[in-house]
Amino acid sequence: MSEFTAMLKNEFRDLPAQIRQRFQDERRAEIEFACSEERENNIACAATAMLEAGLSPAKVQQMLQKHWDLRRSEADRFIAWSQEQLASPVN
Numbered sequence: 001m002s003e004f005t006a007m008l009k010n011e012f013r014d015l016p017a018q019i020r021q022r023f024q025d026e027r028r029a030e031i032e033f034a035c036s037e038e039r040e041n042n043i044a045c046a047a048t049a050m051l052e053a054g055l056s057p058a059k060v061q062q063m064l065q066k067h068w069d070l071r072r073s074e075a076d077r078f079i080a081w082s083q084e085q086l087a088s089p090v091n
């Protein structure tokens with residue numbers, strides 16, 4: 001076996017494992033993104049439902065922070081979005 005062939009063989013011996021790891025990493029990132037999107041959707045639905053039920057924005061903020069472990073700014077962002085949705089005439 002020539003030195004060049006041995007070098008190529010050595011260089012590419014881990015290629016299947018690297019390809020498999022890359023594929024797994026990409027799938028894991030896709031799943032994490034989908035979970036994050038679904039979590040945000042659920043929080044938005046919860047905020048909208050609470051506002052629609054007549055809770056004050058302060059109480060909704062408190063509930064989001066307690067049950068979804070959000071920072072105040074995150075809760076406020078969901079509340080603002082929900083208020084916009086409830087105010088839009090498309091509902």
